[in-house]
Amino acid sequence: MSAKIAQVKANNHAHHLIFGTGLIGSYLGGALIRAQQRVSFVGRKHFISQISARFTLSDYSGNRCELDGQGQGFLLDELAKVEAVDILWLCVKCTALESAAADMRELVTKNTIIICCQNGVGTHHVIENAFPHNHVIRAMVPFNVVNDEPGVFHRGTEGSMILEVSPALNDSIKWLSRQMNTEMLPVDISYHMTDLQWAKLQLNLGNAVNALADIPVKAMLETREYRFFIARLMNELLKVTEKQKIKLPKIANLPNTWIPSVLKLPNLLFKLVAKKMLAIDPQAKTSMWWDLHNQRTTEIDFINGKVVSQAKKLDMTAPANEWMVSLIHQAQSSKRLTAKEFKAALLQFEQENNT
Ligand SMILES: NC(=O)C1=CN([C@@H]2O[C@H](COP(=O)(O)OP(=O)(O)OC[C@H]3O[C@@H](n4cnc5c(N)ncnc54)[C@H](OP(=O)(O)O)[C@@H]3O)[C@@H](O)[C@H]2O)C=CC1
Numbered sequence: 001m002s003a004k005i006a007q008v009k010a011n012n013h014a015h016h017l018i019f020g021t022g023l024i025g026s027y028l029g030g031a032l033i034r035a036q037q038r039v040s041f042v043g044r045k046h047f048i049s050q051i052s053a054r055f056t057l058s059d060y061s062g063n064r065c066e067l068d069g070q071g072q073g074f075l076l077d078e079l080a081k082v083e084a085v086d087i088l089w090l091c092v093k094c095t096a097l098e099s100a101a102a103d104m105r106e107l108v109t110k111n112t113i114i115i116c117c118q119n120g121v122g123t124h125h126v127i128e129n130a131f132p133h134n135h136v137i138r139a140m141v142p143f144n145v146v147n148d149e150p151g152v153f154h155r156g157t158e159g160s161m162i163l164e165v166s167p168a169l170n171d172s173i174k175w176l177s178r179q180m181n182t183e184m185l186p187v188d189i190s191y192h193m194t195d196l197q198w199a200k201l202q203l204n205l206g207n208a209v210n211a212l213a214d215i216p217v218k219a220m221l222e223t224r225e226y227r228f229f230i231a232r233l234m235n236e237l238l239k240v241t242e243k244q245k246i247k248l249p250k251i252a253n254l255p256n257t258w259i260p261s262v263l264k265l266p267n268l269l270f271k272l273v274a275k276k277m278l279a280i281d282p283q284a285k286t287s288m289w290w291d292l293h294n295q296r297t298t299e300i301d302f303i304n305g306k307v308v309s310q311a312k313k314l315d316m317t318a319p320a321n322e323w324m325v326s327l328i329h330q331a332q333s334s335k336r337l338t339a340k341e342f343k344a345a346l347l348q349f350e351q352e353n354n355t
């Protein structure tokens, strides 16, 4: 157990820092405050101004709590004011990891545990390389967070946040997960984080479809053409993980390997079988939708791009994922297909690649 954690354990709370306070960071930080932890936030003005005073967490099942940010929100030029950090939750996008590693350097002491909350597989290596003397672990966030109302962070879907247990931090992480676990943020642990990240990556492959189709996740899943294509994207990932002998843990309501077949069911049958999959906020959209909408660089290279690069390494191909990567790159450079053009292109792709 880290010396510092052993010490804070005695007081039952640690000093947590959310670095890269955005949708996930604001929700996570709020849930930590709710769990009686001491929390500071570093981020951009748009979010810091929302969480520095009173703010609200709400969730899909009607839970709601009001929190006091206690003025612990800081911008990058105020880092000198942040006190020693026990646990740094790194909540930036994969695309910002390199620059975040440089910016957070003065906040990380030899005792700081860094927890990487990104989607994707193995993106935490950037941070391991930048901080070789710190414990760097991973967290998997299965749920969706939106900020449609100022000062309100809403969790739109179910699922427990999973913390990686490394042999060196076994007791500390178990302790941490117990401390954090509340109805606003269920927390669990995993000894098989890489497998878990591949399982989550499978679910994220539909993010690009969601962004280009420009509709909520629920409406996307109710549309057969989109479901078929997402099944195709997932099957490419499943071939890659099978070849690597990765056993995907179940993170949705169905085993991961069954999901493509269920997605390919006709509408009526799908609605019956996948009732739980469709039990999501009708307005929920994926993080890639938000990035494209806000004209930001998306995480496409770390999501569908990861399937493509891993397939190449294994002497395999992943044409549907490769196509998605190129369409999102185009969209980022303002040559974006309209939703109608995307649907037509997708049907043509299906016709040309039907085996
Ligand atoms: N949103 C969601 O529902 C889900 C997201 N995830 C994953 O969680 C991770 C975080 O996503 P999300 O919360 O949506 O991301 P956001 O973009 O909402 O939040 C990240 C914030 O960090 C800021 N930031 C970036 N670099 C720095 C820096 N060096 N210093 C301070 N602030 C910085 C960003 O600013 P700027 O925009 O200026 O770069 C942004 O405001 C991603 O990997 C995502 O895939 C997983 C599950 C669901």
Ligand SMILES: CC(C)(CO)C(=O)C(=O)O
Binding pocket: 119, 141, 142, 143, 144, 157, 203, 204, 207, 285, 286, 287, 288
């Ligand atoms: C929760 C989920 C799968 C979809 O919203 C996500 O990870 C994302 O939006 O990036």
